[in-house]
Amino acid sequence: MKKFLTLIAAVAMAASMNAQGTYAVQVGDKVNAGDKITSVENITLTYMENDGTAFADGKATDNWADADFTAYVCGKNNGKLVKEAEPTGCVYKLEPVKAGSVTVGVQLAGNKGFHILDANFDEVTPTSYNLPSKKDGESQKFTQNDKGENIIDAKSNGIVTFDVAAGGTYYVLAAGTRMGFYGFKYKVGTSTGISSVNAAAAKKNGKTYNMAGQEVSSSAKGLIIKNGKKYVK
Numbered sequence: 001m002k003k004f005l006t007l008i009a010a011v012a013m014a015a016s017m018n019a020q021g022t023y024a025v026q027v028g029d030k031v032n033a034g035d036k037i038t039s040v041e042n043i044t045l046t047y048m049e050n051d052g053t054a055f056a057d058g059k060a061t062d063n064w065a066d067a068d069f070t071a072y073v074c075g076k077n078n079g080k081l082v083k084e085a086e087p088t089g090c091v092y093k094l095e096p097v098k099a100g101s102v103t104v105g106v107q108l109a110g111n112k113g114f115h116i117l118d119a120n121f122d123e124v125t126p127t128s129y130n131l132p133s134k135k136d137g138e139s140q141k142f143t144q145n146d147k148g149e150n151i152i153d154a155k156s157n158g159i160v161t162f163d164v165a166a167g168g169t170y171y172v173l174a175a176g177t178r179m180g181f182y183g184f185k186y187k188v189g190t191s192t193g194i195s196s197v198n199a200a201a202a203k204k205n206g207k208t209y210n211m212a213g214q215e216v217s218s219s220a221k222g223l224i225i226k227n228g229k230k231y232v233k
Helices: 002-019
Strands: 022-024 043-048 056-060 071-074 080-082 085-088 091-096 100-108 113-117 128-130 156-164 170-175 180-188 223-226 229-232
Touching: 043 085, 043 180, 071 100, 080 170, 085 091, 085 170, 091 100, 091 180, 100 170, 113 156, 156 170
Parallel strands: none
Antiparallel strands: 022 180, 043 091, 056 071, 071 180, 080 085, 091 170, 100 156, 100 180, 113 170, 128 156, 223 229
16 A cells, blocks of 8 residues: 555656656767657657757756756767857757746756857847756856857856746757757746847847737737836836
8 A cells, every 4th residue: 555655656756747847868868869858748848959860868966956857968069159040069949838947957058158049049148047066056147258258167067947928939059069958848928028029139239029029010909128127108
């Protein structure tokens, strides 16, 4: 009876994790370019790599910021930004159906540019992150290199959170390296909308945007952004 109850508890715990929207890489997982993960409701993860490339198998390594992540995979080719096109190499593509927030577990090398791009290939600003340089350490702070990329000083097994818009597309990568990926957590309806606004919306270009970062008419009603400032009309 005790073993039976333990089994029920284990099943309930697994169901709870999925309900919370967690996908975690497991030791020995085998991933190839183009593989899609749909186990979390309302979001799809695509492992992007150069055609025909297999990722390194899931490797047991604790994430120093989130104990739910215990293994990671990584591609074989360095992530690379491409002007006005999808990035290439080791990239993780997320497509949420509903607005909310995504937390990605990453192994990020020191002094390598970390990027989150939206469907227009504009940078998305993280809402929070915890990127310690060691277990139980404090988070390092993002600084910018001479290219304007977010970097940290030392390697981190950590997490980065960002807001996502309904029907959006997001690319997560580190330029010039094969960033490790532990998995992600997806929460529906928690988006503030701020980080989903693309870079153009933050500029003083006179255009009007909604909180999903989409350009709208200057007569649009509701909460909008114009010249980098929020207004209610």
